[in-house]
Amino acid sequence: MSFSTLLPGQPIPVSRGPAPQLGGGTYQRDGQIRASVVGIPQFQGSTLSITRIRPNPPAPNSVILGTVTRLSPLQANISITVVDGVPLPAGEEFSGVIRVQDVRATEKDKVKIADCFHGGDVVKGVVISLGDARSYYVTTARNDLGVIFATSEAGAAMQPVSWQEMRCPKTGKIEKRKCAKPEGM
């Protein structure tokens, strides 16, 4: 069934039968399903939603990219710049925090933040929760999460060697980071 572009508040024409599950961009009031944004309703499986490629604030379970801004023995503060593949507008970053217990899945109590992140590293993480008023809580405790880009002391972009180490191509020096597993490996 092809739909035309709907405006917020307009009812979505659905065929008779069981009510579909409602995804983003739709809501139900008085038994009538209506659009919540400007767009074309689509069925993704059995979920009816209206999507639009636009920057969204982080939500639990969204994949984010952020830059490390501040380090402390208990947490790493990051500035979230990309949410679910959509970059946020410049200047409108959200702030997130990776607590020491969320850095990796094993040996959580033996984590040293300085061996996992350095300032300026680009980190891929997943939002755990809304956190507190100032930051979202982010985790990197998965093989494909962690540092994806870092600059060495010599100033070159480092290459990951293992999940704990990165190597500078200029000097050959090894620096410790919690690396993300590159895709396709």
Added chain:
Amino acid sequence: MSHWQTNFDRRRINGPEESFPPVYDEEEDQDVFEQQWKEGQPRLGRGPREIRPIYFRPGFISQANGSAYIETEKTKIACAVYGPRQSKSTTYNEKGKLNVEVKFTPFSCKRRRAPMRDAEDRPIATQIHQALLSSVRLELLPKSSIDIFVTIIENDGIEGCIAAGSIAASAALADAGIEMFGLVVSCSAAMVGKEIWLDPTEDEAKAATATFVCAGMPALGTITSLWQNGRLTPQESVQCLEACQERSTDIHLVVAHGLLESVDSSDG
């Protein structure tokens, strides 16, 4: 005309402290309304229930998440929406915050206004905020804030500004992709003598005994805010409300057309 104390603005290049306006020939169409219209006469230029034609265009500010421009003869309003972005407040908010800021340009009114914000901006911002508040799904945006900036480029009556500002703000929110229950549309009215005149100009509103602004969501058939100024009996209030409701479908059509056109042109 020339004050003793100077309004010295350090951020700008100020003119001479004492100045006099240039002398013009007597303008012919100055205060046309005051000269030509007398109490008891019918409305000049249009019917009592006619609203001025609306020009509406969304998405004209590329830097903002959403924007809308609305123009009805001498009322010109631009609106920009930024957000949802991280709320600056230190308390945890389960629902998002909606901030509305209104600014008059110095050349918007008959007398030049100072470029800084003053007391007249705040009530307009409050009224636009109230018109929009129940239409936005703020519960989906915890810890975030949506900032709406309304710039009044030309002002022909406060009621017209509030109504047009609410329409522009709601359309800008739709343009930004922020989830809403429905589009908000607003209409103003004035009670002149025993007649209800819709969409009054500044002169018409000055001659009125009461003014009325109502905002609602025609898609859902609900009202989001009602403001009344002056003296109206309850029956007259209800009549104003019904008159505004009749026109809101027409206004909604203009806004809908503008939004759909901008979506089509951005996809193509």
